[in-house]
Amino acid sequence: MQKTKIVCEILLIFILVSTLTGCWDREELEDRAYVIGIGLDRSKAKGKIKVTMLLANPEVGSMQGGGGSIEKPREIISFDANDFVTAKVTANAIISRKISYDLLKIMVASEDLARQPLFYNLINDAAYDKEIRMNVFLAVSEEKASKYFLKNRPKMETRPHKYFQYMIDHGIENGLIPDSTLFRFFKTTERGTDLFLTMNTTATRKKDTKMKGEDEYYAGQVNATGEFDDTQFIGSAVFKNGVMIGKLTGQETSIANTLDDTTNISDFLADIPNPFPGKRKSFAIRVMKREHNKVKMDLKGPRPKIFITLPLEFEFKSNPSMVDFSKKKNQAIIKKEIARHFKEQFEGLLKKTQKQYRGAPYPLSFDARKYFGTIQEYERFNWNKSFLKADIYVKPDVEIVDYGSLTKKAGN
Amino acid sequence: MMKQQPGKLGIREYVSITVLMVGSKASEDTPSLLSIQVQNAAWMIPILSAGLFFIPLFLLIKTISLFHEKDLFSVIEKLFGKYIGFFVCLVIFAISSFGISVDSRTYTNIIRAYYFNTTPVLVLYGLFMAVCAYGAKRGIRNVGSVSYLLIFYTLLSLFIALLLCTRESNIQAIMPIWGPGKWEVLKGSLKNLSLYADFFLLTMLVPYLRSSKEFRRGTWIAYIFTIILTSAATIVFVCMFDQSLGGIGYPFHSAIRYISLGSYIPNLEIIFFVIWIMGAFIRFTAFLYISALMFGHLFKIKDFEYLIPPLAAVYLLIGAIPETPIDVSLEWKSIVRMTAGPVFTAISLIIWLAALLKGEFKHAENKNSM
Structure with a gap:
């Protein structure tokens, strides 16, 4: 009697242990492709948008002291889709691993798309996909988002997730760009009483810009020379009711950030x-x-x-x-x-x-x-x-x- | 060896169970349901409802303490007689059963929405109920010890989560202070008396406590604790989500996905999730135990602990009926909310009135003076 009881309990433990694998939601790290950035553009096809995905290679930079693989740190694909949620499936025609938005850091919309009235509706899909966290940053690029990701070639910080994290964190600390997470974007737009500032970025250097005060620049106008990446994060795009209506310079953005008690500008x-x-x-x-x-x-x-x-x-x-x-x-x-x-x-x-x-x-x-x-x-x-x-x-x-x-x- | 003397609950175990049962409401869809009704004045509802529910609860506990170490159902049967008493008890059992089914489904929905997106609802739900049934089968004494072990960590993690949320929130969101108007807020708190309905059901546990004095003290301690907890959590969520709160299904889980500890520990939610789900197990374990107790009492079944697995299966089947989470939150839950609060309040008042008319209070006084 005692023995059967022990056997039964051991069997029960085994059954319980097997549920620990997570049933249907088992995930293998090997099997996933993590999207770090999504770019959104207008598409030539009617009713569609052009989605660009920036995928990070987790193998690069993970090993300390060299010995890592010689694979590239990133992969970029662009294609037309109805929305960026179902685009995950389409992307699997090209990418071998399962596309995941779990580690998404930044969504870049081209200025052209951001000025469309349906922009808010489009971006609102992010609220429904539970994989997308609300602390993803929203940015507006002057050029097409697909071009932006291609042209963005960081020289020092080649891992894209780290690059965007540092770039944005320090920009916000310096007050040159606003803290424009999706969370704040949705909140402000739903409240409907205030403007929302979204960080402005570009990977195209402007030619012949005039020398200005310390930060009276729009994105792309900082006239630097040397060997570096062309991407600039400075200034902001102004949104009203979820549609872009204008731009502010870096200095104006930092003034707005100083006025704003809800940001962490120190x-x-x-x-x-x-x-x-x-x-x-x-x-x-x-x-x-x-x-x-x-x-x-x-x-x-x-x-x-x-x-x-x-x-x-x-x-x-x-x-x-x-x-x-x-x-x-x-x-x-x-x-x-x-x-x-x-x-x-x-x-x-x-x-x-x-x-x-x-x-x-x-x-x-x-x-x-x-x-x-x-x-x-x-x-x-x-x-x-x-x-x-x-x-x-x-x-x-x-x-x-x-x-x-x-x-x-x-x-x- | 199997037939142990059923141990009794101490006051700390009882308070832990109660706080975990009632306080966990702050971590599911209650804040956002409150916000749908009264927008930014949602945080007042837990306080006002508690104030309103205090009267019936006070009278109920006063009446119950007249009868030494008797639980709610025995008192009802004693006061109302065999047939009416049975009917009243049946109504209480039916409402609480429906409540458990809907609530447990809500928890399954949360787990599925945020953590296990592809697993079928029924599998998650089944596992969830199986764990709770197993826990309840071990007896209330074990539930009490486990909840006493957990209470500190649960409250600590909730506190940390709320503290991190305050960094993202704006206290001015609670203005205009009266929300949709004083009268609307009062109406809303009347509608949400069911927030504290669990206290009514917990009177079933009186015989399992060491003394009825501990029961009374424990109830009031837990009552004050849960008022502060629910109201504080709702304030934080109102300040964090502002007008979007009504549209967010489960604010606690949305919030823990947003907050981070600096840039080096960004995705914290799994820590909070594990602790939260242990609290949820306790909640439904205690719930299952109480409803088995009720069922056993109703149909005179002595070994009621064997009823727990079949009851859990029945609740699972009822809870699996609604198709989508929206049906659960907006339709089914509102049925429970609209019935449980008023019915339990009415029953408490009637019990007290019956005791008063029957002269039980005088009787007890005479006994004391003798």
């Missing part, structure tokens, strides 16, 4: 005009955001008034006129200059988007919500319409944490 470097006499015209400063914005709104009148106070901290990274900052007078001058400069920048951007794109470039409507008791009242107020008439006042609350090292004029 600090960035910027140039401000030099108020002191001297040959060099700009100061290098590090800008940090202390805490969240303080936003006050007066929404009663026919023209709503919006007051935004930004608590900003500054650290000096250069001193072109060799000013002695131990003097209170000089501190006051620079403080005033910074406040003036940033006020101009912030108000300039907000007014530009208000006039040109008819919306705020970051979720400003959130701050209006607390003035209403119920959703019905808020809807009656109609943010989209009221915002167009609003007067916006921005006040940077300047605090200088470090003037840099005390300098003496050369020769003194």
Whole structure:
């Protein structure tokens, strides 16, 4: 009796163990092809889109200290499909392994497609495919997405997943590109009250661009020479209700990112005009955001008034006129200059988007919500319409944490 | 050797079971169903419903504690007599059975949607129920110990997940504070009394606790705990998903797929999933045990633990009827929600009234004073 019981229990354990293989969802790493990037273009065929897949080779770079295979780090295929979800199946006509979107990092849409009214509908398929994570980044490329992936040949970071991860993470940290995940894109579009900024990228270098301030560039305009990859991530594409309507430069994007409390921009470097006499015209400063914005709104009148106070901290990274900052007078001058400069920048951007794109470039409507008791009242107020008439006042609350090292004029 | 004296539950085991059973509602589709009804005021519903359900639950527990170490069904039969009592118990059993079927199907849907996309529903569902039936067969004492072991890790992982979610969320999403209006919110909380219906069913376990005082204390501790848990989780989801919350089927699982620990540990969800599913097993194990207890009581079956596997099979068959997850969430679940809350509330009040009219309270007082 005792023995049969033990035998039965052992048999039960064996049966249970066999279920651990995951039944129908058994996956072999060998058997999968991981798509890192998807490119979307308009297709010549009616009602179709051109899907480009960037597949990473997991073998490359996985072995430390050499001895790896001599295979290429990536594979790129483009073809026409109805949508990018069923495209997985079509791709298997070319790729030997099973296509998986599990490790998808970036979706690049060409500007041409992003300006189509059906773009949001198209990209919304991603919400239904459970393989696609909502932290996939959305980017807009100037050229065709299929060309973009082909031309993008990183010299140092040849593994595509690492390349995109580092490129985007650092871009967001520096504030040059917005944190445009699919999650934020869907959320903003469904809310329908604000503009959405998507990172702008290109792999084509522009010829003869003029030299500009530190980051007043659109993608492709940074005029660098040397031996490097042509891909640039800078600036943003403006979306309204899921359709692209315009573009912002890198600098405008970083201003929008500074205003936006929902992104993780920690600090960035910027140039401000030099108020002191001297040959060099700009100061290098590090800008940090202390805490969240303080936003006050007066929404009663026919023209709503919006007051935004930004608590900003500054650290000096250069001193072109060799000013002695131990003097209170000089501190006051620079403080005033910074406040003036940033006020101009912030108000300039907000007014530009208000006039040109008819919306705020970051979720400003959130701050209006607390003035209403119920959703019905808020809807009656109609943010989209009221915002167009609003007067916006921005006040940077300047605090200088470090003037840099005390300098003496050369020769003194 | 097999016939062990059934052990009794201590207060900590009982609280663990209860928190896992009721608190797990925050991790399935409840927040998004609440958000469909009252948008961004969804977080108020768990608090207000708890406030409303407090009265019947308080009266019920007060009445039950008059009868020493008797469970809910014995009390009902004693107060209502043999025939009406049997009928009332049958209604409770039917509603709770339907509730288990629908809920367990919801969990299977979650597992299938996010983790095992190609496995047939029936296989996953079968395995899920088999594990729960096996657990329930071991007896409530073992369920209690396991849930006491798990409770800490479950709460810790939930806490970490919610904490990581707050980085992606905006607290201003809870404004306008009253959502669709005060009256709508109150109506919504009336409709969602079933959030706490499990507490009503848990009164079946009174004889399995060491004392009825521990039962009372444990219930209130767990009650407060689950209010905070459900409401806090809903706040986080409202702030994270804003107006999209209603369209997201299972916010907890969408959220854990989105969050990451820096760029080096990006895809965390499997850690949370494993802990979550263990909590889910406990929930349905306890549920199965309670319904077997009810069935045994109804039809005077003494060795009711043998009823667990067949009952699990029946629930599996009922739960397999709806074709798609949308049917489950929006149609079947709303039936349970609309019936369980009001019916259980009404029964609690009637029990108390019957006890009052029959003079049971005075009787007990006299006994005490003597």
